[in-house]
Amino acid sequence: MAKVLMKGNEALAEAAIMAGCKLFFGYPITPQNEIPEYLSRRLPQVDGGCYLQAESEVAAANMLYGAAGVGERVLTSSSGPGISLMSEGLSYIAGAQLPVVVVNMVRGGPGLGGILPAQSDYYQATRGLGHGDFRVLVLAPSTVQEAADLVMDAFDLADKYRSPVMVLGDGLIGQMMEPVEFKKKEKVELPPKTWAATGYKGDRERSIINSLYLDPLELEENSWRLKARYDAMGRDELRWELTNCEGDYDVLITAYGSTARICKTVIETLKKQGISVGLFRPITLFPYPYKQLRDAAQKAKTVFCVEMSTGQMLDDVKLALEGSRPTQFYGRTGGIIPTPDEIIGQIEKILKGEEVDKR
Amino acid sequence: MTTELIVAGFGGQGVLLFGKFLALSGLKEEKEVVWIPSYGPEMRGGTCNCTVVVSDDPIGSPIIDAPNTVVVMNKPSLTKFGPRVSSDGLLLINSSLIDTTSDRTDIKIETVPANEIALELGNGRAANMVALGAYIALTKAVKFDTVLDVIRESFAKKKEFIDLNLAAAKRGYELAS
Numbered sequence: 001m002a003k004v005l006m007k008g009n010e011a012l013a014e015a016a017i018m019a020g021c022k023l024f025f026g027y028p029i030t031p032q033n034e035i036p037e038y039l040s041r042r043l044p045q046v047d048g049g050c051y052l053q054a055e056s057e058v059a060a061a062n063m064l065y066g067a068a069g070v071g072e073r074v075l076t077s078s079s080g081p082g083i084s085l086m087s088e089g090l091s092y093i094a095g096a097q098l099p100v101v102v103v104n105m106v107r108g109g110p111g112l113g114g115i116l117p118a119q120s121d122y123y124q125a126t127r128g129l130g131h132g133d134f135r136v137l138v139l140a141p142s143t144v145q146e147a148a149d150l151v152m153d154a155f156d157l158a159d160k161y162r163s164p165v166m167v168l169g170d171g172l173i174g175q176m177m178e179p180v181e182f183k184k185k186e187k188v189e190l191p192p193k194t195w196a197a198t199g200y201k202g203d204r205e206r207s208i209i210n211s212l213y214l215d216p217l218e219l220e221e222n223s224w225r226l227k228a229r230y231d232a233m234g235r236d237e238l239r240w241e242l243t244n245c246e247g248d249y250d251v252l253i254t255a256y257g258s259t260a261r262i263c264k265t266v267i268e269t270l271k272k273q274g275i276s277v278g279l280f281r282p283i284t285l286f287p288y289p290y291k292q293l294r295d296a297a298q299k300a301k302t303v304f305c306v307e308m309s310t311g312q313m314l315d316d317v318k319l320a321l322e323g324s325r326p327t328q329f330y331g332r333t334g335g336i337i338p339t340p341d342e343i344i345g346q347i348e349k350i351l352k353g354e355e356v357d358k359r
Numbered sequence: 360m361t362t363e364l365i366v367a368g369f370g371g372q373g374v375l376l377f378g379k380f381l382a383l384s385g386l387k388e389e390k391e392v393v394w395i396p397s398y399g400p401e402m403r404g405g406t407c408n409c410t411v412v413v414s415d416d417p418i419g420s421p422i423i424d425a426p427n428t429v430v431v432m433n434k435p436s437l438t439k440f441g442p443r444v445s446s447d448g449l450l451l452i453n454s455s456l457i458d459t460t461s462d463r464t465d466i467k468i469e470t471v472p473a474n475e476i477a478l479e480l481g482n483g484r485a486a487n488m489v490a491l492g493a494y495i496a497l498t499k500a501v502k503f504d505t506v507l508d509v510i511r512e513s514f515a516k517k518k519e520f521i522d523l524n525l526a527a528a529k530r531g532y533e534l535a536s
Contacts, residue, residue, distance in 0.1 A: 005379075005386050005394070031398065116399060176421055177379070177394040179386050258421075265419030339424045 009034035031171035032105035061089025068098035071196030077103035091130030095211030099158035116335025117171030122312035144178035239283035252300035367408035368432025373487030385413035485527035492531025
């Protein structure tokens with residue numbers, strides 16, 4: 001298929017349809033509105049497709065629960081404040097072991113915050129999406145093409161692990177247009193959804209979709225079952241990308257999503273000045289590629305974490321390094337996107353043995 | 360070659376479409392492209408701009424501190440983006456709506472009376488295409504024929520606009536060649 005020029009939000013929406021998603025429930029919020037806009041037009045053209053604008057994010061999350069409970073592929077998308085409203089439902093979905101795909105095009109927070117790009121929902125995505133002992137697999141694209149590819153994978157991963165999967169973008173990925181090619185994906189062998197509540201006719205055990213376990217031993221069992229899946233994700237699903245890590249470097253940058261591609265320009269610019277800097281870009285933020293980062297950091301004297309937040313992924317970077325390398329952090333947030341020159345200025349400080357600016 | 364562009368003007372002047380046509384032309388020529396709008400809380404009639412990068416190489420940062428080309432369609436845009444053109448870069452000014460210029464001596468400054476030409480052709484709204492034609496002549500960022508193809512394809516559903524937009528782009532191109 002030829003490449004087409006599309007906004008990240010639109011490409012991601014089309015990719016969801018290609019992955020077999022027929023159902024979307026959500027509520028508008030900038031900067032992801034092109035997703036529901038696109039799907040409101042496209043899903044009615046799909047056999048069995050339904051686009052529904054819920055009365056609130058709380059309702060949308062529970063519509064996801066219902067749709068996933070009958071075994072359908074279902075998508076929602078939102079941005080920070082809306083994801084917060086969905087968090088109760090997402091916890092129920094995780095507890096009931098239901099596969100759903102959630103897109104968060106992050107805007108600056110906390111509170112209503114702003115509408116411009118940020119990466120300040122990292123903790124929410126990787127640690128605090130809702131109450132209880134659960135995590136979700138988090139995928140972070142840095143190009144429009146990757147956003148489309150990852151959404152297709154997200155549906156397979158959700159089904160494979162019976163778990164919510166989040167695609168964590170930001171306003172920049174959502175609003176930017178880039179060429180994208182919709183590649184027909186090879187069919188992944190997935191377990192049949194024997195658990196789906198599709199109507200009891202006496203020919204199988206009753207399917208009960210539930211997250212309430214009043215027997216503590218049963219609840220404990222459920223939590224350990226989920227934990228075993230997260231461990232399996234950590235074994236089998238880690239994704240990361242190394243840039244300019246073949247040779248030697250004193251500084252290894254860690255960054256994800258939009259920030260990582262800005263750092264690629266930093267690396268190219270510094271290369272022309274004879275300075276070699278590496279980049280470690282995690283693509284799965286949960287599970288986090290800890291060991292891979294630690295290995296990449298071995299050649300570096302300093303690991304430099306750059307984010308559009310006040311320092312959230314930095315925690316995972318430190319967990320990965322286990323104190324083996326010093327870290328420095330530079331962050332802009334609230335909708336401010338760090339420029340390549342700004343980051344280069346900080347790297348020059350690191351190379352001189354100085355502390356980077358606080359912001 | 361890498362062309363970085365910021366094109367800016369009032370909302371409604373068609374600067375996003377200017378940028379989109381450049382990006383689509385780059386895509387047609389199998390180059391790497393990226394297009395980003397300025398989005399944010401804006402009032403009607405407020406300022407609007409987009410950034411486009413067209414390159415033979417993969418594009419890292421879509422955020423450009425100092426683009427090598429800037430097109431300004433109104434005066435506030437000149438004030439805001441004129442100082443950001445990189446050294447030896449190009450600043451293209453819509454002289455129909457901007458009666459001043461930049462005092463910079465390290466860049467190339469060109470003007471095009473985009474609105475006047477568009478009005479002569481019968482519709483002032485085609486000023487963006489006049490500017491696009493001039494821009495392509497000055498930068499050779501993509502082939503002009505590619506741009507004409509993109510105009511034909513993009514207005515395929517509104518055929519009545521094809522000739523006007525083609526004529527506008529051609530006049531701009533000829534003037535600046």
